[in-house]
Amino acid sequence: MTGEGSCAPRRRGGPLEGVRVIDFSSVIAGPWASHILADQGADVIKIESPQGDIIRQAPPVRNAAMGPVFLSANRSKRSVVLDLKTAEGCAAALRLCASADVVLNNVRPAAMRRLGLDYAAIAQVKPDVVYVSLVGFDQAGPYAARPTYDDLIQGASGLASLFTQTGSDEPQYVPFQLVDRISGISAVNAILAALFQRERTGRGEAIEVPMFETMAELVLADHLGGEAFVPPIGPTGYQRLLTRHRRPYPTSDGYVCVLLVTEAHWARFFTLAGRAAEYAADPRLCEAPVRRLDYDNAYRAVAEVLATRPSAEWLALLEAGDIPVMRLHDVMSLIDDPHLAATGFLGTEEHPSEGTIRTMRAPQRWAATPPATHTPAPRLGEHTADVLHEAGLDDATIAAILARNAQR
């Protein structure tokens, strides 16, 4: 902790060392954005309500409010509890924002205005702030005021309905919070582009990152299909992704993941499988333009071949033939993956209150500025006094805030 009577950011190494982020966000999307920034060395101060970020409660826990989804997204941050329903809480928050390079929130914009923590208010105390609002929807449209969550955007973006084209009877969600994670990653891109611009111009910026439009762009980038042209030249949908035969392929004893992309892959696969003659005689397999018109047929042919031998045999044979192949993992086998073990991706550390916990390092490798070493996810309000003291609040005010928090 730096301190030194000023509100200098905590320095932890990494490319974003010295960048201070005041983070009003909760649940996943916002916290995942500030998780990435913290991994890159930013000093992230997480402002929480006296009840705490609701994701703290997601089970299982060893101690209340320290659940696994919270732990993985909030390491290396400091937790400051402020009751933004009180004037003194808002005043303290504004004081912290005056030291911020970045202010992040995923509160609905009307609520930030009511609290006096919208861009206009913060730009008065910090003119070059980069102010990023993760919103559900572009604020110029009819959905602007709607609440949103991962599940709802999976449905509204068309993603859930795609499953009915690939063999499901009903639409379904992807069983991980991919909209939240993607929105968080996209928010980081906006934040960093704005910081880069600020270095050149000295100007801050207010940015909205909408979850719905972000996801709609990703889904449609794959599936606009014939509708990419006006008038349409075909139906929507990228057929290769929508064939029911694009899936982990059953083998004689399990599954393998195989993908044939180049002409060389296709030819080698059928050769290694001892079916070169059959392949060469069938233009729906061996002629790329014809094959691309009916992936259902081509992938079914691959599936039929793979069903004939055990997974281990295919893994060895295809890897030796430099054909794209991977084992199918579940979460259990993933954490025992030999590659993740060899590269130190998963490790354990002692959390001061939660005991031994498993952690993941930042996935990227940096030659000159490796990601910052991390500190444990904070207990609720763990750093309130320290951070407010650093920001120059007087002891009486800090004591009043702590006393009020304690009553909750």
Next chain:
Amino acid sequence: MSTPQRARGGPLDGVRVLDLSSVVAGPWATHVLAGFGADVIKVEPPDGDIMRYAPPARHRGMGAEFVQMNGSKRSVALDLKRDADRGALLALCAHADVLVHNVRPAAMRRLRLDYDDVAAANPAIVYVSIVGFDQSGPYAARPAYDDLIQGASGLASLFPAAGGGEPRYVPSLIVDRISGLSAVNAILAALVERGRSGIGQALEVPMFETMAELVLADHLGGHTFEPPAGPFGYSRVLTPYRRPYRTSDGYVCVLLYNERHWERFFTAAGRFAEYAADPKLSDDTLRRQDYDYAYGLVAEILATRTSAEWLALLETNDIPVMPLNDIPSLVDDPQLTATAFFTTTEHPTEGTLRTMRTPTRWSRSPQTTPSPAPRLGEHTADVLRAAGVDEAQIAAILARENAPPARNA
């Protein structure tokens, strides 16, 4: 010698990106950078990015998906196995801020275009390798694609964990898009850092580890703790009742997340007494222990009325609800229409195209104006000339480029 960057507005105005990547992950990264105003030069092999050939298309090499993610880029066709072309690339590197590739590192070494080679031409360059796997592990040399990483990261196996049946892939190139977005995270952080240090660096963005982190961030569950405090998996996300709910005439998407949502939902549905009397619904701690039960009851209730009725009723009560879209209904969605998410642009060779604007809104930096996706090698001569490559060399490169394609791409 300096070559003017193409100024396009946006926060990355004046940043030049050399993009040696192909298919989706890398091109999506540079699509995002181009959306922020970067000047992206797409360096393609003489046969072109294989993604050009994914149908449908009006003309060969200009498929729908390619056109969607390569707008606002310029295409320079080079055969990097030849010295003249490699020399031309290094001339471009001298004026670039970023080089991105998703070629396997061994191949980049064979081309003598690894970080050291490029840094010799430009020490300030940010050199980004989108790789399948961390290069210090046993999978380093393996090829990687979206499908394979969906399987290897545990994502495909979450489907049977959530609802039974067989492992399956998400029918969208989700790993490629996420890897591309994550590469942009790294590129921009490195550019911010370079603003202070003045020097570039080499970065690796691995698809497998990037995806493993996301899947495990949700689903490490009880195994976050050593010894484990419970099984793997975030139960709320894995209950089979977390899905678009069937109504009497279709589906709606509803999520009851906080206490007020639960209370207001049962009130709006006229079932408040039942809710209040059942602690497995109204006590949040008990409810979290059995999401199957609580979501199951929500599903039963939603099945009793039409989608339109629920959308109106729940929206009025500020309960999170959205219509379920498919791709055609999404294209006609009133929010996307009202906010001009789609525009049509005239492509010089492909006719009228439907394009999407960058989703984020910026208070100062204007949105960049998109330009059309390039034909293969459309800008080879212009870009090389601006980089100071001599005319004889350009002529030699172009002569090869115009030769008939060597294979049936």
